[in-house]
Amino acid sequence: MAGASSVYMHLKSRVSRCNVTAAVTSSPSSSSAEAQIGSRVQLPEKTRNSRVLVLGGTGRVGGSTAIALSKLCPDLQILVGGRNREKGANMVATLGGNSEFSEVNIDNVKSLEAALKDVDLVVHAAGPFQQAEKCTVLEAALQTKTAYVDVCDDTAYSLRAKSFNSRALAANVPAITTGGIYPGVSNVMAAELVRAARSESKGKPERLRFYYYTAGTGGAGPTILATSFLLLGEEVVAFNKGEKIKLKPYSGMLTIDFGKGIGKKDVYLLNLPEVRSTHEVLGVPTVSARFGTSPFFWNWGMAAMTSLLPAELLRDRSKVQQMVDLFDPVVRRVDSIAGERVSMRVDLECSDGRNTVGIFSHKRLSVSVGNATAAFVLAILEGSTKPGVWFPEETEGVAIEARELLLERAAQGTFNFVMNKPSWMVETNPKELGLGIYV
Template sequence: MVATLGKNSEFAEVNINNKDSLEAALSDVDLVVHAAGPFQQSQKCTVLEAAIETQTAYLDVCDDTNYAFRAKSFKGRAVDANIPAITTGGVYPGVSNVMAAELVRAARSESKTEPERLRFSYYTAGSGGAGPTILATSFLLLGEEVVAYNKGQKIKLKPFTGMLNVDFGKGIGKRDVYLLNLPEVRSAHEVLEVPTVSARFGTAPFFWNWGMEAMTNLLPAEFLRDRSKVQQLVEWFDPLVRAVDGIAGERVSMRVDLECTNERSTLALFSHRRLSVGKRHSCFCSSNS
């Protein structure tokens, strides 16, 4: 990292739960990128608060609904501090939201039609190169009820159910994906005003999906919402996941499907060899049913 950023780079150890520690670290910084997940079951937005206090531009890669909307409640304070503050600015959610917004924009402005259904589908082989963080995130999400929208009505569903087989294109092919509670569902419904929205995730090898499905059915939701217990699970599984990564690879892909009132359907597809995205391949396609 130092080789990439330059010789002036330096590292500082901070406690992200300690506001004073954070404010000291941010006292002479232009931008803080908060990537210290998992964000699930976090009760405070301490890094964001410290950024506001020190008037430091803020960006996070949050992928948790509660955290994301708690962060948005600081909008007024960020405006008063005259700093940009962006939440959920990672790959998914983040890039996936931009893909969805472009599909909706094109449907309304170019095709003169109204969106009816938006579906986010995500695939990551193994850990996607993200290591134990994505494991912890996935396990914690298994403890959350899935919020989705059906014809404008908010519905709650069991996590890691509602399996669909989705084609992620060349190099990845068809993969099974399952419902998870992700923040882009609510934001797409409220901001893009799409009445039916859901999000699904799947991994590889296929037996990891079976394992997550089994965890959802066998472990109490309270256990899966306990960060300390989930961290123990991560420590047990991480060596095995890393070993399998060498076989399964670390590809990541996102597909966003939009269905409209005139039976026109469009999709956006984004794939990369690792979850930490650099150069990427993406496309937008449309068809009439």
């Protein structure tokens, strides 16, 4: 495959991380999360002109990823993969001269393999991933020896992807599954909280909780709406003191403080892949994930759907798509009022009483998801990912020394990004009594 051999030679030699053209003005532990790294990244020479195919590139998530990559690394050749030539042409016009449209049908193996023939890395953003029976894109990537990142947010799909680990090792192909914003960046945040706790504290990590909030659909369109409906048909898997427990979807409401710019929001249990992966990879015995949206009546509607509609209907992709088509016009109108703010809060509790928090808040999900996915793409192109199929929190997926840079890139444009802080220091309007004491 043209160009691909240079990528794998680079990955084998583990060339050092790229040079950023402007200095980092804050670290992930900084309380001022508005700081950004430089707008351009200088990739190593061997991967500087890599060809990157973004499947779903005419959609909100894929398009955002393509735009982020083109801004960060103008030398990359971006292929916008999709079925609609008109939308593809519009995205190419947005990206500029170093891009082109590639008509791809991800359900057709021959179409996929032809599209990947001269590609160095493929980003699979053509969701939804729920109820997908095969990992056709990953299989094609392994067959053509193409590096791979997906933005999967489904537990079953992510585990199916992991089952290809030995094939990826044999093919010498680096691959990351669940490499978006949540899951994805949230997994890396959790890994860093656990790493810091184990190095700085005598206590053992005991409880890890993921909390997510998005206003409306976050401007991410009908695919996100379909994903939400499909997740309502899945029994929630969580872990309590090492034991797997099953819970009703969109139940167990908690009111969580997401800090400045977001405030307190209601969140509900959902079946998300980072729960199982972080439990197993990071060795934390109690793990759960919750999500909430606004306006408040969307939460009520989601809870009502789980009670009133049969789970079989909510697991049927075709019927869910019909519901999406019905609700989409109303959702878009509400989105125009609600905005698309997004926030992630990751909490870690340890046996010695140490409790630390990471918060990531951005005013536009449609932008931040692209920054997040692009950060994983760059990690692979810089050699931070070993051959195999990995979750983001695995050190083979993102090397420990590469996590800080990945988080900095993903956090570009955030208005609140903090790591490893006590909750009372990052929640809404903490009051300082003096001498660094807060209440």
